[in-house]
Amino acid sequence: xxxxxxxxxxxxxxxxxxxxxxxxxxxxxxxxxxxxxxxxxxxxxxxxxxxxxxxxxxxxxxxxxxxxxxxxxxxxxxxxxxxxxxxxxxxxxxxxxxxxxxxxxxxxxxxxxxxxxxxxxxxxxxxxxxxxxxxxxxxxxxxxxxxxxxxxxxxxxxxxxxxxxxxxxxxxxxxxxxxxxxxxxxxxxxxxxxxxxxxxxxxxxxxxxxxxxxxxxxxxxxxxxxxxxxxxxxxxxxxxxxxxxxxxxxxxxxxxxxxxxxxxxxxxxxxxxxxxxxxxxxxxxxxxxxxxxxxxxxxxxxxxxxxxxxxxxxxxxxxxxxxxxxxxxxxxxxxxxxxxxxxxxxxxxxxxxxxxxxxxxxxxxxxxxxxxxxxxxxxxxxxxxxxxxxxxxxxxxxxxxxxxxxxxxxxxxxxxx
Numbered sequence: 001x002x003x004x005x006x007x008x009x010x011x012x013x014x015x016x017x018x019x020x021x022x023x024x025x026x027x028x029x030x031x032x033x034x035x036x037x038x039x040x041x042x043x044x045x046x047x048x049x050x051x052x053x054x055x056x057x058x059x060x061x062x063x064x065x066x067x068x069x070x071x072x073x074x075x076x077x078x079x080x081x082x083x084x085x086x087x088x089x090x091x092x093x094x095x096x097x098x099x100x101x102x103x104x105x106x107x108x109x110x111x112x113x114x115x116x117x118x119x120x121x122x123x124x125x126x127x128x129x130x131x132x133x134x135x136x137x138x139x140x141x142x143x144x145x146x147x148x149x150x151x152x153x154x155x156x157x158x159x160x161x162x163x164x165x166x167x168x169x170x171x172x173x174x175x176x177x178x179x180x181x182x183x184x185x186x187x188x189x190x191x192x193x194x195x196x197x198x199x200x201x202x203x204x205x206x207x208x209x210x211x212x213x214x215x216x217x218x219x220x221x222x223x224x225x226x227x228x229x230x231x232x233x234x235x236x237x238x239x240x241x242x243x244x245x246x247x248x249x250x251x252x253x254x255x256x257x258x259x260x261x262x263x264x265x266x267x268x269x270x271x272x273x274x275x276x277x278x279x280x281x282x283x284x285x286x287x288x289x290x291x292x293x294x295x296x297x298x299x300x301x302x303x304x305x306x307x308x309x310x311x312x313x314x315x316x317x318x319x320x321x322x323x324x325x326x327x328x329x330x331x332x333x334x335x336x337x338x339x340x341x342x343x344x345x346x347x348x349x350x351x352x353x354x355x356x357x358x359x360x361x362x363x364x365x366x367x368x369x370x371x372x373x374x375x376x377x378x379x380x381x382x383x384x385x386x387x388x389x390x391x392x393x394x395x396x397x398x399x400x401x402x403x404x405x406x407x408x409x410x411x412x413x414x415x416x417x
Contacts, residue, residue: 015287017397018320018355024283025296025324029303031331032255033186040175043166045227046184047331052160054177057150062114063092065145069127069134070106070118073142081135090115105134114146121145153177163333165227185331190223191250192216192258193233195243195271196309199261201235214383215260215314219307222318223258225417226326244274251278251302256329258322261309271306275299287397289356290380291317296325303329310380316357316392319416337415339394341407346374348395348402355397359389360410372410386413 096115281297291313295306
């Protein structure tokens with residue numbers, strides 16, 4: 001388990017900025033899970049635990065990139081056709097019988113090993129074959145349509161780096177070198193619950209003044225997409241002892257504890273005090289919108305993440321703060337969501353010193369640029385805005401006002417998981 005340091009954020013002081021919060025997490029969180037070897041069929045989305053080196057070159061031999069004829073470039077005429085005797089036929093998986101000598105060519109197929117002496121391959125549709133000979137046109141470049149041994153991978157080179165989340169192409173690359181198993185970090189075990197006397201499970205009756213629990217379902221899906229094993233502890237009432245005891249019990253069997261709601265300053269917000277009864281809070285109030293109350297701490301030695309109660313705020317803060325923390329705890333080295341620059345189709349006015357995220361959809365302008373259009377309603381409780389948008393436009397702290405066309409970073413929702 002990762003032991004977090006003791007010096008914590010001063011609750012009554014200045015709000016912490018985003019880069020400070022992310023820096024604190026990067027500094028104090030580390031991998032908390034063991035490693036295991038798994039087969040390639042189970043490796044998609046898992047986090048690689050060690051560098052992988054190739055035991056062989058790929059391809060292992062020079063080979064043809066097309067169906068055609070393998071020739072010696074020095075035999076070819078530069079200003080007319082060249083007629084060459086066919087010495088052999090080589091298919092993929094065959095070994096060449098002979099070397100290609102002066103005035104000879106080999107019929108060859110894609111992937112087949114190049115015969116000794118040949119250095120160039122002409123495409124079959126450019127050539128004419130008859131009576132054991134082939135006529136080839138002039139103008140081919142020396143070495144054309146020939147793949148070299150080790151062109152893709154050199155023997156003993158590193159092909160995959162520890163800490164990556166394995167993708168289909170990574171798994172294919174490992175398979176191309178003959179590997180059948182990969183060392184990965186064990187899945188992070190995450191305990192998740194919601195709080196609130198007014199929160200009800202979907203499918204139950206909904207008394208007046210109550211709401212259905214959207215946050216826990218959103219978070220469970222998002223955490224699962226990161227490859228974690230999720231234990232759903234349900235909905236806890238706004239009761240200090242119940243929350244305190246649940247946190248303490250869950251810490252014994254999990255690598256991370258996560259909640260939504262109950263981390264603000266209201267009389268019914270007991271999560272922060274329950275965490276402090278079992279451990280400590282290291283980070284609490286951030287200079288952001290939406291989602292100022294975001295808590296990071298520990299219960300015993302187990303990291304704790306407390307996200308806001310509003311459904312938009314919970315997903316925004318998950319994407320920018322909880323996701324990097326979860327990936328880091330699980331052994332991943334690339335934890336920041338990918339973003340790219342777009343221009344706004346709307347004016348900006350915001351409070352200086354606070355980072356904000358606006359829900360936007362992308363459209364292509366007449367001049368071919370990608371332009372962000374702001375969702376018309378920006379309340380932290382409007383979950384439809386997350387469904388009808390493509391991602392978040394991130395507005396830095398120093399920005400307070402800008403005209404349409406201002407460049408901003410865009411974080412696509414595809415980076416949620």
